Amino acid sequence: MLLEACSLCYSVLYSSILAVLAGMVRLITHNLLACHAKGCTSNNFPLQFQDAAIELRDAEFNADFLRGFLPRIEWPALVGAARQLGDASLPAEQPEMLDDEFLQKLHHVLLEIHVEEGAMVCPNCKHVYPISNGIPNMLLAEHEIG
Amino acid sequence: MPEVKPTTVASENPQTYEDVHVHAVYDEIAPHFSSTRYKPWPIIAAFLSSLPTGSVGVDLGTGNGKYLPLPSDRPGAVWTIGLDRSINLLKLAKRAGDVDREVVWGDVLDNPWRRGAFDYAISIATIHHLATPERRKVAVQRVLEAICPSHGRALIYVWAIEQDELSKRNIPTDADEDRRHTASTDQAKGQDVFVPWVLAQPAEAKPKTRRREKSGQARTPEPAEAGAEAQQAPPKVFNRYYHMFAKGELCELVADAAKELGLTLGDTSSGDVRETGQSSKEHGVQIVQDGWERSNYYVELRRWER
Ligand SMILES: C[S@@+](CC[C@H](N)C(=O)[O-])C[C@H]1O[C@@H](n2cnc3c(N)ncnc32)[C@H](O)[C@@H]1O
Numbered sequence: 040m041l042l043e044a045c046s047l048c049y050s051v052l053y054s055s056i057l058a059v060l061a062g063m064v065r066l067i068t069h070n071l072l073a074c075h076a077k078g079c080t081s082n083n084f085p086l087q088f089q090d091a092a093i094e095l096r097d098a099e100f101n102a103d104f105l106r107g108f109l110p111r112i113e114w115p116a117l118v119g120a121a122r123q124l125g126d127a128s129l130p131a132e133q134p135e136m137l138d139d140e141f142l143q144k145l146h147h148v149l150l151e152i153h154v155e156e157g158a159m160v161c162p163n164c165k166h167v168y169p170i171s172n173g174i175p176n177m178l179l180a181e182h183e184i185g
Numbered sequence: 186m187p188e189v190k191p192t193t194v195a196s197e198n199p200q201t202y203e204d205v206h207v208h209a210v211y212d213e214i215a216p217h218f219s220s221t222r223y224k225p226w227p228i229i230a231a232f233l234s235s236l237p238t239g240s241v242g243v244d245l246g247t248g249n250g251k252y253l254p255l256p257s258d259r260p261g262a263v264w265t266i267g268l269d270r271s272i273n274l275l276k277l278a279k280r281a282g283d284v285d286r287e288v289v290w291g292d293v294l295d296n297p298w299r300r301g302a303f304d305y306a307i308s309i310a311t312i313h314h315l316a317t318p319e320r321r322k323v324a325v326q327r328v329l330e331a332i333c334p335s336h337g338r339a340l341i342y343v344w345a346i347e348q349d350e351l352s353k354r355n356i357p358t359d360a361d362e363d364r365r366h367t368a369s370t371d372q373a374k375g376q377d378v379f380v381p382w383v384l385a386q387p388a389e390a391k392p393k394t395r396r397r398e399k400s401g402q403a404r405t406p407e408p409a410e411a412g413a414e415a416q417q418a419p420p421k422v423f424n425r426y427y428h429m430f431a432k433g434e435l436c437e438l439v440a441d442a443a444k445e446l447g448l449t450l451g452d453t454s455s456g457d458v459r460e461t462g463q464s465s466k467e468h469g470v471q472i473v474q475d476g477w478e479r480s481n482y483y484v485e486l487r488r489w490e491r
Pocket residue numbers: 207208211222245246247248249250251268269270271274291292293294308309310311314315
């Protein structure tokens with residue numbers, strides 16, 4: 040009875056376990072982020088990784104998702120970011136043929152490389168967005184907001 | 186049971202006000218709050234189920250990431266990235282549904298994305314935490330800017346003055362008077378309130394009864410009464426700021442936001458069709474549906490160009 044009732048204590052415990060497991064920035068997100076510091080409106084993408092600590096973790100492969108998402112990707116930015124993180128498996132040009140081998144590589148680059156610590160730096164204004172516990176901090180100080 | 190108290194935003198700096206009455210509160214109550222948020226609302230679930238496979242979207246004000254695992258009938262078919270200002274809630278969102286999620290620490294008033302990068306955006310129960318009409322409008326503009334100008338879709342939910350009958354919440358009557366009073370004017374006006382969150386002190390807390398919402402019954406979105414049974418140590422009360430929307434106010438806000446961005450409001454056939462040969466495209470946003478569900482107003486939007 041008491042155990043069942045104590046959902047509050049349970050959730051506190053649960054959350055501290057999760058905090059340890061908390062994951063990372065992946066290239067799918069990196070491909071969508073851009074610098075938004077005051078006045079920084081051009082050449083503000085893609086952000087450059089700095090001191091990136093990476094971890095590889097398996098993710099569920101979904102070929103249909105990848106095929107649908109492909110047109111939304113900024114391809115050169117993805118290829119460049121992957122190379123920065125030590126993965127040169129993607130071709131410089133998006134291939135016409137989306138065979139399984141290519142989709143597996145794309146899957147790995149987009150969803151299985153996690154940047155846990157480090158930062159992302161704007162190529163234009165050099166603003167630094169820290170990554171801590173795998174969560175990128177995109178908040179700006181009040182005077183930096185555009 | 187704690188009551189909803191009317192308040193007025195008496196601060197020169199709305200950011201400071203929200204820091205104290207919204208952000209600090211969520212960071213403090215995160216685990217407890219999260220334990221009450223697990224049931225997706227039907228219209229939001231339906232919206233996420235209707236997205237084509239391969240869609241990528243953003244959840245602005247994701248909280249504990251309740252919506253990141255959806256659609257449940259096609260897990261992994263779409264990818265929703267969560268953004269929130271509460272780092273403690275994000276740490277939970279990160280593993281929503283026990284799968285690695287992508288989350289970003291950010292503010293719904295900012296725009297840390299490539300313009301139009303997303304196929305869809307949702308902002309659920311978040312924009313009502315912004316303390317001025319101007320800030321709420323900017324938040325709607327951020328939603329519109331995040332999604333693709335040719336096909337992007339969005340769903341926004343905010344808290345309503347009109348509360349569910351099932352709600353145990355006590356809405357101050359002056360809110361009703363306020364509403365009646367403004368019904369004659371053309372601007373729908375909501376009500377600023379504090380909603381207390383009662384947090385039992387973990388060490389001494391001894392909740393006696395099983396929490397009601399575990400029964401899976403439909404309930405109101407923000408169970409402020411949870412933990413009120415806790416004995417011994419006096420529970421800590423956090424007052425969260427909300428702007429409760431009046432009928433029509435959300436759609437007006439969308440109209441204002443769209444207008445300022447130079448977007449035509451309506452479907453692709455509305456307004457004057459420009460002469461052919463004009464090089465620049467016309468951009469618009471359509472209200473696909475709007476309504477009231479479980480004490481909230483919602484609006485679904487679709488962007489278009491011609
Ligand atoms: C009532 S919760 C809703 C969470 C989630 N959307 C859901 O429906 O379960 C409101 C959320 O908005 C977030 N929030 C409030 N103001 C914000 C802001 N200016 N920027 C980003 N997030 C904000 C809070 O941290 C909190 O997670």
